[in-house]
Amino acid sequence: MIRVGVIGYGYWGPSLVRNFAELSGCRVVMTSDLQPERLALVQSRYPRIEVTRDSTELIDSPEIDAVAISTPVSSHYDLALRALRAGKHVLVEKPLTNTSEQALRLIEEAERRKLVLMVDHTFVYTGAVRKILELTESAGLGDLYYYDSVRINLGLFQYDVDVIYDLAVHDFAIMDYILPCKPVAISATGISHVHGGKENIAYITAFFEHALIAHVHVNWLSPVKVRQTLIGGSRRMIVYDDVQPSEKVKVYEKGIDLSSSTESAYQMLVSYRSGDMWAPKLEMTEALHVELSHFIDCIEKSQTPITDGHAGYRVVKVLEAATESVKGRGRLIELAGANARA
Amino acid sequence: MIRVGVIGYGYWGPSLVRNFAELSGCRVVMTSDLQPERLALVQSRYPRIEVTRDSTELIDSPEIDAVAISTPVSSHYDLALRALRAGKHVLVEKPLTNTSEQALRLIEEAERRKLVLMVDHTFVYTGAVRKILELTESAGLGDLYYYDSVRINLGLFQYDVDVIYDLAVHDFAIMDYILPCKPVAISATGISHVHGGKENIAYITAFFEHALIAHVHVNWLSPVKVRQTLIGGSRRMIVYDDVQPSEKVKVYEKGIDLSSSTESAYQMLVSYRSGDMWAPKLEMTEALHVELSHFIDCIEKSQTPITDGHAGYRVVKVLEAATESVKGRGRLIELAGANARA
Amino acid sequence: MIRVGVIGYGYWGPSLVRNFAELSGCRVVMTSDLQPERLALVQSRYPRIEVTRDSTELIDSPEIDAVAISTPVSSHYDLALRALRAGKHVLVEKPLTNTSEQALRLIEEAERRKLVLMVDHTFVYTGAVRKILELTESAGLGDLYYYDSVRINLGLFQYDVDVIYDLAVHDFAIMDYILPCKPVAISATGISHVHGGKENIAYITAFFEHALIAHVHVNWLSPVKVRQTLIGGSRRMIVYDDVQPSEKVKVYEKGIDLSSSTESAYQMLVSYRSGDMWAPKLEMTEALHVELSHFIDCIEKSQTPITDGHAGYRVVKVLEAATESVKGRGRLIELAGANARA
């Protein structure tokens, strides 16, 4: 029975507590939050969970084996580092840290102490994304040509992070999971409509070694909510539309076939294929349930989580590069180091 | 009665001939095409139109007042220049020319000879785009924040132009018409999946002097057809979805209000507005009919068309910059000259 | 402070308890259910609410002012009657009773004792339906021509009621609320695919005195979920699509204008109007919250609820007629009595 402490009971914390509470191999023993009214809410809902305003009390409690952190990004590094040093396994909300340097130090600390360090890349644990991985791995798509995602809505303008850290993190976490290779360079553009504020619209291109390109469009100022990802391969193409209540993943038997013309070296022939469309049934278990169950499993069996510290590091590395490129209005930022390392 | 000659009876030429034929102020007297079977088609449909394989015969015919050119882009400049020198008014399919230099020379030739030079930016003449201009001009949107367009489908790979010249030209033509200012710099990325071929996917960001950003995503390799443009303003936002059979333009009473917090200079307050949505009835006349009628009008009244040579030049200037930026993997290309000039 | 008891903690009971718990003018003091595990759930969630397997204990408790009943339909009448006789105000889940006779007896009992009797016609309290009433009352639609509803999905086959009592009840409750007149006759068809079971598909036409017709299609065996209502008027028409996450109600400036031709008495001229479409912003408060708040208000102020016993009676009268008509394969069932009475 893993004893869990949850730091932060704001937007995402309640989902963490509820899902931990429904798992059989663990129980939540303590929750901390800076706001007393949030703690009162915990108490009314879960009379048996202890509450505290002091995260140090939670981190240092000998009654706790694992700590889940769902606080603003800027506090992730300090809290996670202290929890690791206190010998706790740690789950951190996305993105893992503000900087890739911080992510590296957390990885080192966890590895030295043989503790589980996991980042909450929730989408990786959805039935949709796991089905897409299955299709990708089984070579069902053929050679990958492009990955294109639009993640926009009239969203909460945040103060500690820009729209890249808030929304694009999901897309790069998914790509880190399903693509067979890692990006080597980033070019991004964006804009802030709040004077002195963070970017609220961004367009990020990721380049890869092979003829694969990825692009992510994130926007907090859209009148409509769009969550649509296109994945184009040489054999099949996928449309993943997360706002649909059903048939979120559609697989199209569509594409092009390229062949050199015999008549002229300069002429290429492109022929178009168009066949059936197919929407596979998806596993419907709540992603966070699958994820937390995996976290508990990894602790019990001393295993490495799918979304471990390295995954968190690689994603932060891309977010850092994107933010830097936006400042240079599309300036290319190489990522070679990130890949060599990871 | 303006006498018209149409050069090129391939993909777009038949629409030009059909629409000219239905206008009262003009008649098509000759059509040229390099392929005899295309000319046979003209003859079976329009027994009274003369046909020729030789565009020079058409251009030099004293029976012709105006020439419409719908041939591959690479031939636009030569044909248009010869037609202007022969004293004909000229309508050129989009994009006007391959290079902005060529566009400037056509403009000079037309101005010297007081001839009408018009580019076939068809979307400018649709009920949807004219309604959007009306909303923009009446300040119904407030300050413009962004213009975002996705124009993708499983499309014909072309050999003489890339996907930017083929598809993004529409978006920049629309922007040239409805936005109150012109782009000052471009950063674009893209990829070609055909060895040695032209780009078949591109992402283009246009920067403006004020806090406005534009982005265009074009792709010949998408399993689904998308034609969606979002225009975000401080008062209202528009979603223009051209694949819908009805309600193509939706206006949302949505947005944010920004205000400085009195408590802290560092804190900004963002409040969200959400109200009705409204889909105005659109004029349904075929865009090409409106456009050709305008062309004939401009000739008869010696007026400047809405989509004159300068509009064609400004759009080609952006396409050129985008193509150059793609080669530099997002490298920023300044457009100052284009705006100073136009 | 109204003290509430809730009978039945199955599918709908938890929503009742949660919403009563969040209201300020009342508190839930006791909940009953036949299954101990359901009561355990109540206790874990609301430690202060008493639980019992015996509904009589709840009904007879002097600590309770009002009883909410969310049990199978066949038990509604007995439980409600006993509660009224015990001097409690009563809220009953839809449909009010199995038969219209039972509904009449509940109405009489409540009126004699001056108690509030309310039926849980939830949709009446949604922002969408209240907006539609507003449009209907303000004559925004002109003369009403038709009301057409489709309410289908792959749903739970029920054993105590057919698809008419399960799903069509919603549509007739909405019609009872928004239409200015009541149906005078019913013709319905349907089928059961479970041997000896209740109808799982039904088509119900309601006739009115004027040139208004209503139709409801309900189906437990549809591969897709549809919740779409069309309301056609002489001036405007409404499409109410309840599965949309936003813009559930769309108002179309569309219709026909009829005029006698002067040339011939036998010729009618129909002209078609087509204008803007408009999706009004809807009140987003949870319907059950609005409804329970109204129930508490009516108790405190001795007022008649919008969905009182008479509304419940009229709707059951229609359901009865529809079920009878289905058995007669479309045989017309007159409803004159129902309207005379109510």
Added chain:
Amino acid sequence: MIRVGVIGYGYWGPSLVRNFAELSGCRVVMTSDLQPERLALVQSRYPRIEVTRDSTELIDSPEIDAVAISTPVSSHYDLALRALRAGKHVLVEKPLTNTSEQALRLIEEAERRKLVLMVDHTFVYTGAVRKILELTESAGLGDLYYYDSVRINLGLFQYDVDVIYDLAVHDFAIMDYILPCKPVAISATGISHVHGGKENIAYITAFFEHALIAHVHVNWLSPVKVRQTLIGGSRRMIVYDDVQPSEKVKVYEKGIDLSSSTESAYQMLVSYRSGDMWAPKLEMTEALHVELSHFIDCIEKSQTPITDGHAGYRVVKVLEAATESVKGRGRLIELAGANARA
């Protein structure tokens, strides 16, 4: 080379002429219409086709082998009978005739003279409907449970026919083609909003011998265009949405499994299946092209068309019954004779 005459160049006639003109095995030699301006249109488009206002001239012409009739329904019988008596093969626009008696007489005349009599049930020749037949015949759907169609829009109010003859004819033509059995009784309701006019809204239920039910909703007064058919089977279910530009036919691996409970004879267990969805690629050839090609084939090879006179008769028999039932406000009309006969 079959020589064809086309009577009627109004709404549908131009499509007939265009498609006949593109077929290799036939040619259109004459077209008749009562309005001179329609004939002028024929001449401008097809200089080689003779025109006449007198359908008798066309019918009696020895230069003509087959006659296609696209005139108002009330004239179908007379024109078709005269054409058959003149020894011509005949294609008649849907519905075949006004009354089933007329249909029978045409069938007799054609059979006696060994001429092809075909009715223009166009949807039967679409890729979508042919694919649905394939799925139905291969037992891919299991036992058929229901067929439900909605065919509504803001449509032309017609004077010679009601909405049943205008729109529901399509659905009953499709059912006649794809369902393994024929309806045995009809119950229908409807309304006319034009004083003294024909019904403009109708709801038609068709009963079959087995546990299959069909329903058709047709409406000329809907603000939105809907063309959606659901076909429910015990193994799979189909959604056929004809207004979609692609993926018109979707096959759902969804349904219920019924089994008797061993514990109680009165208890039935229903379990729900939910699997993949699949949209098969459809043949895209224009339906009318396929149909006219079939007509010419049947003439050349003396074969019976898929949509022969008997199909036309069976469909008119249903339309007659529906119209009669509407007048009786849902009164059941038995169809036994129709099936015995056909």
